[in-house]
Amino acid sequence: MNRERFEELAQAYGGQVARWPESERDAAALLMAAEPEYARRTLAEAEQLDAFLDAWRPKPASAALMDTVLAAAPKPRREPRWRGWLMPAGLGAGLAAACAAGVLFGVQLEQRATGANSAGAAVAELDLSGLSEDV
Amino acid sequence: MTGDPDEALLARVAKGDPAAVRALMARKLPRILSLAQRMLGDPAEAEDVAQETFVRIWKQAPKWKPGEAKFDTWLHRVALNLCYDRLRRRREIATDAPPEQVDEGPAPDRRLLAADTSVRVSGALQRLPERQREAVVLCHYQELGNIEAAAIMGVSVEALESLLSRARRALRGALADMVER
Incomplete structure (x- = not known):
């Protein structure tokens, strides 16, 4: 991996190499080992934007939303009542x-x-x- | 088995297992809500999207065919489509302006700094073109891999990378003054 590609990846995916495409990580690790100071500077720059992005935390789900979601969920399947007496009746008939x-x-x-x-x-x-x- | 971590839970949801229903909600609701908040920039609308997404999840659970698609990918597609429906409606009624953001002024109190950053970032993200915003939301916030994010967006990995680069460049520009703080 050359510097240009390293910068492209940092620019697109941010300063954490773990978030980069899997297929690029090994080559990135080699460049980081060969040019640690350059790699550190490049990643630090990208990490600054990552930190800004992480500062925006979403609001958690309200209790009302959770209740509404649960109310619409599938209910446990119960055997219809007629099945209760049909089974013994069927057995008896048999x-x-x-x-x-x-x-x-x-x-x-x-x-x-x-x-x-x-x-x-x-x-x-x-x-x-x-x-x-x-x- | 396909290795989809949600498959077993979905099968139990389909039978109406209350514990599975709660577990799936705990696992997916925060993700969907966060996705919608970041795409729409409006917490109330985001709650509506999350609710509608779950109505579709509950309907889909009994029909889910293991191995055909990853559930989380399908879920993101559904939620994003619902977000885009709302963004389209906003455009149609000519109120395309992003939701009101608190005017960012100097924040002498350090406690205000984090909140201020959050508001600034939220505003900057809302001002991005929708596809760029979607790329950042999927890759940075939802932590999806590039292949999965590109598949959800229906673009190539190269196109996704280009969207991400442009988005991050624009965000850096919008937040440049904060770097000196």
Whole structure:
């Protein structure tokens, strides 16, 4: 970095090298090490304006502003009331449906078992009748 | 994760977490208020801008898409747009003159010196062209990096540097008499 660039940066970004563009800081540090007196003078000049700028302090937020800001903020999400009773109702309906399905399945199973037995009996009868003919 | 320090807090704000809402307000309100005060030079108008900015933050929080933009950058853009709306309105009603500043006279009392400097600096900053003022506000007061400040302003880094140089030169000229004090 040459002197001209060092001055340009001080002129634009002020007397604190930490506020200069990151990409320029290493080169600036080298120049500061090589020419400490020149660098000190240049930065001091820029720092004077920095100090003036820092003398202007903004007014803090008023309590009224903070209240207004908070009043408009998102509120915690609450589950709608209907969800409170819908959940148990849904659960109950589910259980009832499961019971009904169980009963239906049981009845069908029983009917099938009964049908199978009667068919088996008929087959046995046929076999027996066949046997009796052969005998 | 994008490394945006505000992202996690925003997600909680979106759910209406009261602690997160307060934390975000504590983190951003002073920054936005300071930005608006320095851009507008009028504390009452600055409060209006800060309030409007927060209305937009609360609306945006549930819609915020992580990784698309840095929240602080978006926030500065919103606040600056609101400031520019007000500056435009001032021009439209032909009252473009900066807010009344206390006439700076000699300040024999040392306690008055700081207040006097503050008023002088405020006045000098208000007299800068808007874009130069914006550059100083973003880089010096808001302490944004040159790349981020240039992105917010929609200019190149070189253009930002030029705006800053001209602004600081003008400010030095305006405050030259204070150097001898």
